[in-house]
Amino acid sequence: MTTRAKYSTKQKEILLEFFKQNPGVHLTAGDVVNHLKNEGANIGQATIYRNLESLVSDGVIAKFKIDDDSPACFEYISPDEHMGDEEDCYHCKCSSCGKIIHVSCEDVKALQEHFMEEHGFKIDLKRTVFYGLCGDCSSSK
Amino acid sequence: MTTRAKYSTKQKEILLEFFKQNPGVHLTAGDVVNHLKNEGANIGQATIYRNLESLVSDGVIAKFKIDDDSPACFEYISPDEHMGDEEDCYHCKCSSCGKIIHVSCEDVKALQEHFMEEHGFKIDLKRTVFYGLCGDCSSSK
DNA sequence: CTAAGTGCAAAATGTTTGCATACTT
DNA sequence: AAGTATGCAAACATTTTGCACTTAG
Numbered sequence: 001m002t003t004r005a006k007y008s009t010k011q012k013e014i015l016l017e018f019f020k021q022n023p024g025v026h027l028t029a030g031d032v033v034n035h036l037k038n039e040g041a042n043i044g045q046a047t048i049y050r051n052l053e054s055l056v057s058d059g060v061i062a063k064f065k066i067d068d069d070s071p072a073c074f075e076y077i078s079p080d081e082h083m084g085d086e087e088d089c090y091h092c093k094c095s096s097c098g099k100i101i102h103v104s105c106e107d108v109k110a111l112q113e114h115f116m117e118e119h120g121f122k123i124d125l126k127r128t129v130f131y132g133l134c135g136d137c138s139s140s141k
Numbered sequence: 142m143t144t145r146a147k148y149s150t151k152q153k154e155i156l157l158e159f160f161k162q163n164p165g166v167h168l169t170a171g172d173v174v175n176h177l178k179n180e181g182a183n184i185g186q187a188t189i190y191r192n193l194e195s196l197v198s199d200g201v202i203a204k205f206k207i208d209d210d211s212p213a214c215f216e217y218i219s220p221d222e223h224m225g226d227e228e229d230c231y232h233c234k235c236s237s238c239g240k241i242i243h244v245s246c247e248d249v250k251a252l253q254e255h256f257m258e259e260h261g262f263k264i265d266l267k268r269t270v271f272y273g274l275c276g277d278c279s280s281s282k
Numbered sequence: 283c284t285a286a287g288t289g290c291a292a293a294a295t296g297t298t299t300g301c302a303t304a305c306t307t
Numbered sequence: 308a309a310g311t312a313t314g315c316a317a318a319c320a321t322t323t324t325g326c327a328c329t330t331a332g
Contacts (some may be wrong), residue, residue, distance in 0.1 A: 012287090046324080064272075068298090101327075121275055148310085
């Protein structure tokens with residue numbers, strides 16, 4: 001049902017290559033635009049935005065928003081985790097200091113399963129961001 | 142530490158009143174602008190945005206983003222839940238059909254406690270949105 | 283050859299800001 | 308009177324779109 005690319009183009013390859021070289025890194029559309037500009041790759045920003053969405057629906061990169069006030073982030077999904085749904089890094093964002101904490105734990109998976117069974121809802125942990133207060137901030141107030 | 146309003150103004154009162162009359166409703170800044178325009182209340186949109194932020198830091202309304210592509214939502218926090226942290230409505234957003242599901246369950250609270258104890262992170266469930274696939278969408282693909 | 287993808291610049295969206303004026307205290 | 312808040316319009320940042328042109332198949 002998902003609309004997919006039919007042709008493979010140089011631009012999309014370059015884009016994907018950039019993401020592959022930065023596994024685990026959050027990249028905004030702007031980061032990508034700038035990087036490619038510096039590299040001398042002449043790719044229009046419209047193309048970049050279009051291909052980012054395309055790569056997202058191809059399932060090779062993930063899109064999420066870490067913060068209301070900053071642009072969307074994209075991140076490469078390595079083939080391993082891609083296949084097995086092995087997403088073991090969840091994002092927690094402190095509303096106070098803005099810090100982003102990466103958490104990996106079983107309890108989140110348990111909640112995911114609970115939602116699946118009880119509510120028929122499959123949580124996408126790549127996209128979900130937990131907002132709240134980090135330890136430093138909650139103790140210092 | 143939070144910057145607070147020093148004067149109380151008619152505009153802010155009107156704004157707050159509107160939220161109080163719509164408990165449990167998600168209102169975007171645009172909704173508020175339109176509503177007040179229709180009501181004949183002449184409040185500039187800049188003022189609305191400024192007061193929304195102000196009410197958020199006063200802790201009387203909550204701000205969150207239900208979707209990357211749509212504007213921020215605001216919602217009144219009733220004094221009860223405000224005091225006792227009794228936030229019993231979590232938002233799940235289906236990435237496929239866009240539906241928003243309101244869930245209220247103990248398991249989420251359990252996760253919240255787990256995060257608190259193990260990771261020192263206090264999840265703000267008012268602000269956090271769980272992204273994923275709803276039952277209808279995951280079964281129909 | 284034909285459909286799909288590109289690039290540019292312009293539009294759209296949601297939100298913020300500068301500044302003169304009006305209101306609170 | 309002194310300091311905030313308001314309102315307008317203009318600025319902003321990010322993302323999307325219209326359209327003529329290029330490219331992949």
